[in-house]
Amino acid sequence: MLVLFDLGGTLESDGVLRPRAMETLRELTDLRSGGRPAVVLGLLSDSRAPAGPADVAAIVAEYRTLLGELGIRRFFEPLSRHVTLSAEVGVRKPAPAVFRAAVARADPTLGFGDVLFVTEDAGHVRAARRLGMTAVQVRPSGGAGGDVAALPDLLPVVRDLLTRGPAGLAATPGEARTLLGGHVVVTGDGAADRRPAPPGELRVAGAAAEQLVLVVQNGESFRVDHPEVPVLLDAGRHLVVELEPEVARRLEGSGGSCWTLRPLPAGAVVAAAPAVEGLREVPDPVRRCVDRLSREELAADLATLVAHSTRHSASGSFDAAANWAAAQLAAAGFTVTTQPVPRGGGRCRNVVADRSGTGPAPRDVVLVTAHLDSVNRLGPEAPAPGADDNASGSGGVLALARALAGSLAGSWALLDLRLVLFGGEEQGLLGSRRHVEELSGPERARVRAVVNMDMIAGRNTPERGVLLEGAAVSRDLIDALARAAATHTGLAVTVGLSPANSDHVPFIDVGIPAVLTIEGADGTNRRVHTEQDTLPPLDLDLALEVLRMNVAFVAETLAGG
Structure with missing residues (x-):
């Protein structure tokens, strides 16, 4: 607690x-x-x-x-x-x-x-x-x-x-349980039970329980950076490791946007399956928006973005990609501005696209975001096509803009819509932090929801899946996205409540409901932040499923849902 x-x-x-x-x-x-x-x-x-x-x-x-x-x-x-x-x-x-x-x-x-x-x-x-x-x-x-x-x-x-006991998580006296999807970590007296642990259960007794650390990683970035650290439990994006306190303190903050360390919470739900209640009837404007998604246009956008040898935030290629993306958003009918991100380099900036709703002012606003930059862990000069991380998310923002563009002219879209392509994410969420810092108190209060897309096209599991990662403040948003997934897709949905390493975090840090939509089991993806993050391994059908979920949610919310 x-x-x-x-x-x-x-x-x-x-x-x-x-x-x-x-x-x-x-x-x-x-x-x-x-x-x-x-x-x-x-x-x-x-x-x-x-x-x-x-x-x-x-x-x-x-x-x-x-x-x-x-x-x-x-x-x-x-x-x-x-x-x-x-x-x-x-x-x-x-x-x-x-x-x-x-x-x-x-x-x-x-x-x-x-x-x-x-x-x-x-x-x-x-x-x-x-x-x-x-x-x-x-x-x-x-x-x-x-x-x-x-x-x-x-x-x-x-x-x-x-x-x-913690809300919604029962444990026997003297015991603490932490849920990570289909896995559970048990510490305390019950962990000393000599009987074999059931599948998916990790028991840690004695002083070792105090040294349990939760790792939230992008791809397999933590395991690549620290192969010497034994992993006690592997739940894809989430790992449980045992670290001496001084080692944990030394590593704290060194993972950048690749991985994060936290003490493993006692009696908490880190990841779980969503509870999806009765599905709603789909309004015609929402269905029309979902049906406008185009596989061919998405593929073309990804090819354009990946054609740059790198989209490192300080590079000329990032500048060219930002100019091109801004033109695409303007063509879809959005008012486009740019926001400098000085810490990311002279060319680093956010591309911000706005479309006003028809409801009475002051109106709430829905944000859909992704980061445009890419990186190779070997350095800024190394090839970084960044197909999955994060041409897929950036292309998803453009696809959503086109899917909604034709319908936004109608009177049904009451709320404002803002699309943001961030720079500097790979250098430490610089673009999203800048955007949040420059929002006034009244502007922050207007934000109804933030949907962030980061890595939505890497299929790492037998069935196509998506992880909805947020915090307790995001639960209503997570539930609405899960309901949209159940209505419009065949995605297997999991929920994570330990947000890290992407552009939803700065919003959550100031109390704004935000959710990362990311491919399921992204922790098995070894291609991110290397020259191997190219187009051929991508599953565009997975990306389209994630987009159907996101477009449906955004359209319904804009209509006042």
Whole structure:
């Protein structure tokens, strides 16, 4: 579970820790479930408003300095995941988006029902409870009231919540279970059972349970980079490995956009099959949009993109590909602009295409995104055709634009539509981070959903499949996409709740519902980020199935669905 604290007035007052704050944080950190840490600690604080995007880094640095001066910084490491400031999100408490951002960033596998929010502010307690969190008001310093009188009084509350177990995942006492699709990891007393483990079950007992690490990888990138690390469980995109803490800390953040390490969450669903309820009747505008998808046009677009020897973000070929894609989007009736991404190089930019809806202003907006750049792990000069990663996703955005173009002129499309081809994804999600940073608070609040396409044409399983990867904040979006897949395709759908390594992540980090649509079992794909990522291995029928799902969802949502 996540224990999410406010800082000012709750843990500290006038630069001094409140009585027994340090002991309370230490005792929470020591709690265990199935031999693994039972609690993740987080901070959610309002901060001064930034003068502009460049000012956010200074505000974050000031806050981190304060944590160091208070002596509590170590409880919230890594700070990039466990600390959320209103300056980063664009809104202040009690706005729901700032709570969503903090939970998604700290542990995306958790829903609001798995969160305890602690503050001295009664209004913020009410806001958290409306979202479904457990929320506790600590008595203000020198004041009266509150749900608990002092910080140590939180410990019985946390222990009681832990006995109920994580939402939707039952385990026997003394045991913790983590689900990864058709696999389960069991730690604690039950893991010491001497009977053979059932197929798909990994049991880890004793101290080794604390060293379990979740790897989220693109292709087999982690296994290629670190063949020396033994893999305890292979679930395709997700791996479970055992790493000494100092080794895990050394590797933290070194995977770039290829792979990410996280502590394996105790009692969580990392990946699962979706629950698809009754299918809806398909409206005529939605069906017409789906039927406009063209295999021939998709194949032609992929051939054009792959004809560049590389689409590295700093190259002239990326510049040429961006100009060509912008022209295609303009021809489909979109208003096209570009957004510089300076950190990606002088030519790096995002291509942004907008089409207005017919509903009353201010309207929500739906985003469909993909990254246009490609990379070879051997360096920027090495051949990087990037057919699957990510000509397939970029071509998918163009295909969706054409499929919707003819119908968007009608009055049925109430919401706005924005298509974005990002640069700099392979260098660390630079384009998507830039786009999110430059969205004002009101603009972020307008975003109804983000559908990201990254690697949609590599068939790695006997049946064509798609992974819908998001976070708890994305569950409604995931369910709607799964319903569209069941209605319009024969795709086998799996759901991942540990987002990493693609352009949906910066949106989730600020509380915006976003989902990556990616080929199923992409963890078996060894071609990505090499010169072998070419057209012949691609399965265009898989790409078209993913596109049918995405087009159907977008069309239905634009119509107000």
